[in-house]
Amino acid sequence: MQVANDVELKGVYKQIGRNVILNGINLQVKQGELLTLLGPSGCGKTSTLNTIAGFLDIDKGEVFIKGKNVTNIPPYKRGLGMVFQTYSLFPHMTVYENLDFGLSLRKVPKEERRKRIEQALELVKMSGLEKRYPRELSGGQRQRVAIARALVVQPMLLLLDEPLSNLDAKLRYELRAEIKRLQKEVGVTTIFVTHDQEEALSLSDRIVVMNKGTIEQVGTPTEIYEHPCTEFVFQFIGKSNQFEGKVKTIDSRMICVELEGNTQIFIESKNMMGSNRSYSIGDRVKLYIRPEKLTIQEQESEPEIFYYNKYNASIVQMNYLGSAWEIELLLFRKRVQVLQPFVKSDWKIGAEVTVGWNPSDMMIVKK
Numbered sequence: 001m002q003v004a005n006d007v008e009l010k011g012v013y014k015q016i017g018r019n020v021i022l023n024g025i026n027l028q029v030k031q032g033e034l035l036t037l038l039g040p041s042g043c044g045k046t047s048t049l050n051t052i053a054g055f056l057d058i059d060k061g062e063v064f065i066k067g068k069n070v071t072n073i074p075p076y077k078r079g080l081g082m083v084f085q086t087y088s089l090f091p092h093m094t095v096y097e098n099l100d101f102g103l104s105l106r107k108v109p110k111e112e113r114r115k116r117i118e119q120a121l122e123l124v125k126m127s128g129l130e131k132r133y134p135r136e137l138s139g140g141q142r143q144r145v146a147i148a149r150a151l152v153v154q155p156m157l158l159l160l161d162e163p164l165s166n167l168d169a170k171l172r173y174e175l176r177a178e179i180k181r182l183q184k185e186v187g188v189t190t191i192f193v194t195h196d197q198e199e200a201l202s203l204s205d206r207i208v209v210m211n212k213g214t215i216e217q218v219g220t221p222t223e224i225y226e227h228p229c230t231e232f233v234f235q236f237i238g239k240s241n242q243f244e245g246k247v248k249t250i251d252s253r254m255i256c257v258e259l260e261g262n263t264q265i266f267i268e269s270k271n272m273m274g275s276n277r278s279y280s281i282g283d284r285v286k287l288y289i290r291p292e293k294l295t296i297q298e299q300e301s302e303p304e305i306f307y308y309n310k311y312n313a314s315i316v317q318m319n320y321l322g323s324a325w326e327i328e329l330l331l332f333r334k335r336v337q338v339l340q341p342f343v344k345s346d347w348k349i350g351a352e353v354t355v356g357w358n359p360s361d362m363m364i365v366k367k
């Protein structure tokens with residue numbers, strides 16, 4: 001069954017002065033999904049959200065909400081709930097009055113309003129605090145109320161612009177899990193802006209990675225992390241080690257790349273990134289691999305795990321991170337990061353080890 005799109009952006013273009021801030025954005029948001037817009041500062045996340053909300057006047061393109069062209073419809077007629085980074089509650093109103101505001105504007109009958117406010121506060125675990133003023137609430141509590149206020153009007157879409165960025169790490173983590181839970185409970189199509197990759201990976205049904213006013217990739221968190229389409233996505237979404245070399249052989253399954261010093265590395269051919277994917281022998285390429293995809297073994301000591309890529313290296317640094325060890329190796333005369341869940345007693349700085357990885361875990365892009 002095909003899921004309907006709740007939002008569709010077609011060829012959205014916006015220029016302010018000489019700065020092109022949205023450069024041909026095409027995007028579909030499915031009914032009921034939680035979609036995040038992820039990317040570095042200034043890439044156009046907020047501008048995309050504001051285009052959907054109707055706060056940004058676009059130069060070209062169209063915006064559809066629930067199949068209706070809303071490009072020229074003002075924000076207050078688009079049926080949206082919004083939560084911003086800074087607490088946007090009315091300071092002179094109590095929690096109850098903050099939630100009641102939008103309902104009374106919509107002329108919802110009084111009894112119905114009371115019921116909906118109670119339900120919304122229960123949903124965000126704020127029951128009992130109706131009479132408090134925003135100044136009497138913690139940052140996390142204020143954002144809960146802001147979310148309840150956005151939801152109480154039963155919006156067609158919920159738009160959240162970095163709602164957790166002013167909170168401390170622990171609170172961010174807690175509220176993130178709650179947003180995920182309540183979004184599924186309510187089922188409202190949600191668009192969430194963040195520049196935090198971990199937040200995007202843990203929250204989203206799908207992630208849109210943006211760069212310089214364009215969309216680099218749209219995919220599920222695992223697609224984005226495991227199969228990035230471009231070098232930008234690979235580097236933005238996690239840690240990476242990089243090597244450079246020349247294509248030595250190539251077939252439909254495997255590419256062999258030769259590094260300086262005649263070292264050969266194998267990469268699966270399907271792991272090509274970037275727009276130019278026609279490779280020839282002699283092409284200069286960059287190779288990428290994430291630290292957790294590398295495995296350290298002691299030299300000649302334990303039963304072999306079969307890897308196509310297996311090399312001698314030496315340990316130059318060991319950092320304990322609590323949940324894992326970050327080990328730096330000297331490999332092909334470069335410092336390379338490896339993330340291991342444990343260390344063996346004879347892994348010490350200066351120790352010689354073997355490091356291996358699977359060709360399916362390495363990505364390749366043309367230089």
Ligand SMILES: Nc1ncnc2c1ncn2[C@@H]1O[C@H](COP(=O)(O)OP(=O)(O)OP(=O)(O)O)[C@@H](O)[C@H]1O
Pocket residue numbers: 016019021039040041042043044045046047048195
């Ligand atoms: N009113 C404006 N006038 C001029 N330039 C603007 C205006 N609004 C946004 N921009 C520019 O448009 C680009 C995109 O801004 P936008 O706020 O959409 O980015 P963002 O990805 O949300 O960034 P951040 O994570 O820092 O909020 C930036 O280069 C920004 O400087």
